[in-house]
Amino acid sequence: MSFTLGSPPLFSRGTVPRAAELRGNHGEARQAWPAAQVLLVDARGRFGLDGDGMRWTPGPQVGEEPPEGAVLLGVDGETYRWALRVDEVAEPAGDARTAGFHLDGDDAGLLVTALGLLNWHDSAQFSPTTGQPTAVEKSGWVRRDLSCGREEFPRTDPAIITVVHDGADRVLLGRQAVWPDRWYSTLAGFVEPGESLEQCVIREVYEEVGITVSQPRYLGSQPWPFPRSLMVGFAAVGDPEEPLRFLDGEIADAAWFTRDQVREALTAKEWTDPEGVDDGPPAPLRLPGSVSIARTMIEAWAAAD
Incomplete structure (x- = not known):
């Protein structure tokens, strides 16, 4: 079967x-700066809320002037959008996981x-080279080593995230021991040096649940x-008859679910709604909230014929 993200x-x-x-x-x-808007973010990643949107603070x-540590996010029309750690x-405030699903695409x-x-x-x-202090430059997009002038750029850590299905009506989902009861999601892991994204998919699925996908x-x-990853979404095909083995200890449980079970779970309230987590009779399956690409991929698989 073939499916794409909606x-x-x-x-x-x-x-x-x-x-x-404009950086630099x-x-x-x-x-x-007098017309700039600044998003204030605390050490826990919480930001101010204004209704269902983010609360922006006027630059002045x-x-x-832009304080040290402020980062330029972009220019929205004629408004410079910045962020600053505070x-x-x-209050009211929220974080990306619990309040992000209220945001529109641009704010998100x-x-x-x-x-x-x-x-x-x-x-x-x-x-990381000399151990010497670095200074912020280019509107927050570069840090310069004060001892030698070497520039350091923001890091992004690539990780794969995979919908494993049987090519027909079942999908394999796993859960970590620290997750809430009945919460399952797709399988994911970081890309290693010398590894393609496709090779990472095959390795990570095998390490986590002991089956070989194609x-x-x-x-x-x-x-x-969280803190700075890029999730690269894949679909891969696995065999439900192959026994599951949790080789690296990251996954506490995994199971194959039917399309009907997944569709039913998608109609339940999201985990991001604290009042809806245990609303109604116990369900065999709970799924990630809509801020995650995992949810988007599961929805795409469930919608396919």
Whole structure:
């Protein structure tokens, strides 16, 4: 069987230009600061909420000019959008997992850009080469080693995430021991050096559940800033008759589910709704929330004939 994603994952729908050509054009950035909007994000990744959207703070309320540590996310029309790490965010506030599904595509895209950049800055304050302090440059997109001038750029860690199905009516989902009861998802893992994405799909599925899959096929991708990953979605075919073995200890349980079981689970309230997690009779299957590409891929498989 063949299927495609019905729409891009939530965090991959942003259309606000990143304006990379303006990074480092500090004169223009500073001149536009009085009309800038800043997203304040605390150390836990929480940001302010304004209704169902993100709360933006006018630049002049943050400082007379872009403060050190501020990162330029893009230019929305004539408005420069920035993000800044702060100690505390005023309520109401939320994070990407619990409040992200309320956001439109542009806000969601700006949010994951902010989180990925700020998380990188938190861990890149010293050069990995010399151990010397680094300074922020180019509107938050570069850190420079103060001892030698070497530039360090934001890191993105690629990871595959895979819908394993039998080519017909069953899909294989797994769960980690720390997850809530009955919550299952697709299989995922980081790409290793010297490995293609397709090779990673085959290796990770084997390590996690002990079966050998074939026909890895690209579906789509999504930034996942926890802390700075790019999830690359695939479909692959496995044999339900092959015994499941949890070789690397990451997966506590896995099972094959029918299309009808998955479709029923998709109608339940999301885990991101705290009041809906255990609403109604116990269900055999709960699925990830809509902010995850896992949900998008499972929906696409379930919708196929």
